[in-house]
Amino acid sequence: MSPTFRPDAVLVQAVIAGALSFAHLHDLAEAAGQTGWKAWAYPVSVDLLLVAAWRRLRTLRAADAPARSAWSWFTVALVASLGANVATAGLLDLSHVPDWLRILVAGWPALAFLGGTLLVHTSVESPPEVEPMADVDPVANSAVIEPGSADSDPAPALPAVEPASEPAALAVPPALVAHARKVADDHHARTGTRIDPDTLRARLGVPPLMAEAIAAQLG
Known part of the structure; x- marks a missing residue:
């Protein structure tokens, strides 16, 4: 079965309002010296700009x-549409249109x-996406070179080590122990005291x- 056509009150009201506004714009343009097809083109131009601006507003809001x-x-x-409707309501003598209105x-x-050109051809710029920073493993980049140390070569990157309940249970790579020994010897040579765990942690990171x-x- 074909669908039954039911008139929508809002649609009917919109058609009536649009027709009246269209006629008012035509009458005002004709009174201002625009005759023939030009007087009919003015209502189309005003309504198209109104619709284009409304569509642009929705796009920008989204x-x-x-x-x-x-x-x-x-x-x-x-303002152009409302002005034409008000002007043709008897407030303006259409037989003697002022010069400013003709202009x-x-x-x-x-x-x-x-x-219309600015509304259509102006691009909408989206905010740049910020890539999340990669997680940095503090253990993998823990080798720190002490200024003035005899060995200026950086310690090799070390794999992540799972924390254990006791310090002695940790598996310390030999390369890190050798580097820590150099740091400890340098600390002893400069201060005359043995390096403590807190200072060693700060030096090695x-x-x-x-x-x-x-x-x-x-030891």
């Missing part, structure tokens, strides 16, 4: 972008073309448990 320009052109088209009507095509395990192997 993209969370500034919509000041779209609001400006929407206001211009709305506005004559300059409307250029203004509408500019507004390792977790506290690993620093204690290294200090225990240094």
